[in-house]
Amino acid sequence: MLLVLCVGVFAVGSASDGFGEQSNIAFLLLDYSEVALLAFALLPIVLTGEIDLSVASTLGFCSAxxxxxxxxxxxxxxxxxxxxLAGVALGSVNAVLVVRFGLPSLAVTIGTLGLYRGLAYVLLGDRAVTGFPENYRPLATDSIAGTFVPYATVLVLFVGAAVAVLVHKTTTGRSLYAIGLGAQTTRFSGIRVDRIKFSLFLLSGGLAAVASLIYTLRYNSARADNANGMELVAVAAVLLGGVSIFGGRGTVLGVATALLAMAGLRNVLFLDDVSNEIQNVITGLLLILSVLVPVVFKPRRTKDAPLEPSVADAERRTGADPGGELRRDHQGV
Known part of the structure; x- marks a missing residue:
């Protein structure tokens, strides 16, 4: 379904004037480079059943x-x-509160979302800082010579490939799925759940800081409100890409496809002069659908279907008492 959506978006976009031009494709890729970095930062965290809603505020603070x-x-x-380092430090605050104190990541990162954004305003207030060095700006705005691929997209591809190797090709990656399916069981299996989660929040803060550098150079402006609301777009991309909000399911390829589809959709709306307010409405609908669709189409056990034979059933069928010894031991204890 996601692949059909992606193909459909680009098919509709091809009918818009200028959509297929190299300059527009380069703009399309650049426009979602920071969102992609935030989404790849969120992916392993969501796989474990946690969430980090402070990524965009971390970006804003690092930009300030x-x-x-x-x-x-x-x-x-x-x-x-x-x-x-500042981004990693902000990620460590989330890690300590969630991992060491056992607080729910949703509540913690909603709190740090407001906290980090407020600290950004403490640093800069309402003013903007411009005039960043011209020798660095092309890394965030220009494409590789002779191609339409921006330098920032190369960085995004590198990060995406690194996350894919981590998630799909390493023991730690398999542990992420196990934690999402059952953290307590995984802990009893000898996997260091707390250390893994702690590291993921540090990684999230570091990638948000990298995204802030690209964002600041691309717009040549450091402001406290940079990337305001971008966390919702990143979460929508992760969930639309097939990652379960409850953890334990999802792929990097799915998230990458969702990012491409959303970038194409945003570009089509931009070319058709659709307002940002309508684009935000569409992003919100995608976020709701990405959570609703897997629940609606999830196979469900019928009410009358037996779950598993009981001890009494086993006794009736075999004439034995397989649970008797266990009950006697339990009574003795």
Whole structure:
């Protein structure tokens, strides 16, 4: 269904003037580069049954920090590692609250969503910092010479491939699915659930910081409200890509296909002069449908279907008492 949606979007888009031009395809890919990085950061977290709704606010704070440091005269080569470390630090706050204190990730990251955005306003207020170095801006705005593929898209592909290897080709990746299906059982199996979850929140903060650098350079503007609301688009892409909100199911290829479909849809609406408000409505509907459809079409056990034979049934069929010894031991205890 997702592949049909993706093909349908690009088929409809081909009828719009300028959709197939290389410059527009490059713009389409660039427009969703930060969303893609946030979605790949969310994917392994959601596989474990957790969520991080603070990724866009982390991006906004890191963008504000970039502007503050640049305004203070610090070189951009120094700013980059400092901003990435700041993103990891913000991710560690979520990790400590969720993993060490056992708080629900939904409540924690809703709180840090507001907290990090507020800290961004503390740094910059309502002003914007511009004038970032011209030798770095092409990395976030230009395409590789002779192609329509932006440099930022190459970074997105690299991150996506790294996440795919992590999720699908490593023991840690298999552990993510196991944690999503049952964290307590996985813990009894000897897998270090807390350490894995802690690392995923750090990874999420670091990727959000990288996305903030691309966003700031692409628009040549550091503002506290950068990427406001982008977390909903990233979550929609993850869920639309087939990742279960309850954890334990999903693929990187599904998320990548969802990102491509949503980027194409946004571009078609942009070419047809559809307002941002209508685009937000469509994103919200996609988010609802991505959660609703798997529930509606999930195979369900009929009411009359027996789950499994009981001990009494086994006794009647065999004349034995397979549960008697267990009951006697239990009574003795």
């Amino acid at each position: 920090l970039t502007g503050t440091l640049w305004d203070a005269g610090i070189g951009f080569e120094t700013i980059v590692p400092l901003v990435i």
